[in-house]
Amino acid sequence: MCAVLNISRSTYYYEVKAKVEDESLAQDIIRIFKESRNNYGTRKIKKKLNDEGKVVSRRKIGRIMRENGLVSTYTIAQYKPHKKPSNEDLTANEVKRDFTNREQLEVVVSDLTYVRVAGKWNYVCILIDLFNREIIGYSAGPKKDAILVYQAFSRINAKLNDISIFHTDYAEENTIPKFFQMA
Template identity: 55%
Template sequence: MCNVLQIAKSTFYYEAKDQKTADELTVAIVEIFYKNRKAYGTRKIKAKLHEQGIAVSRRRIGRIMKEQGLVSTYTIAPYNPRKTSCNEATTANVLNREFEQTEAKRFVVSDLTYVKVQNKWHYICVLIDLFNREIVGHSVGPNKDAALVSRAFATVEGDLRHIQWFHTDRGSEFKNEKMDELLETFEIGRSLSMKGCPYDNAVAETPIES
């Protein structure tokens, strides 16, 4: 065979010996991995091999582990459930910048601004009907929170159930448990701007800024 391949016999025996060593190393690594409940990575496997008198680099161990599909349980990031923040809420942008509405109170939009009164900052919340751009509700207070928005709804004339959709940005004062309860009570649909996109709520923000 060596004559056919045109290689020296010494080369053949060296490569065969090297292959046997590689196979034995693979078996040793796999055995250590499973004996330790799949928890060992390259560092600990290298230490175990060293105890057996086998010197090998972590890089080589890692390569063999990859070839054998061995992944330490400590390298797999655990799933950590967490609450979805208001900016990541899955609520859709139902309004979708359709600011020209032909029906009263089909879409009411809102935003906040602040003014300084007697050296103290106060917040203003307005509710605007897109049908005629009328400010149908408003409130003022020292805190930027859901209570401020709720008080604005309390100033709206007529039945709040006539409001079909309430659209705002994703600020925490608009997207919270208290507001969800208010909207559910009066059967008002929810619409939120896309994250970081003020143009989705342009009508509410324009009079505020001016």
């Protein structure tokens, strides 16, 4: 009959094998992932499956992980602070945590922080006048550099010479441009 219909005999005898193996494989992948406290990715799961005598490609493991919503904690981007040598010069603490009863522009405090925007880390520099706790300068950008601080200072609607004390919790040597450093 196969010769009359001009098809190969293997097509006639072909049976679709049930994918029961994928069910048990998915359970094994989920088990290994949970045992690793959601840390293992496809490479380490493949290694564990090989240790158990199961040969599976990383592509298949990745597909099963995606179908089950398994994402390694190491895959998720995490903030890593950039370590640079800091300015170790001792500076007197003029403010001494007394943030009340200040004149306008007597003390300006600053902080640099980071926020996640569209999957990438961006930095925010804020300048606050302790007179009325008003934000008098701010800037945001993808790099923590002198330009970020410069842009925050450029938004101040007052003379920079009127600022008596500029206080920040941590200032790197190259963070504040020389013309903004106050004695």
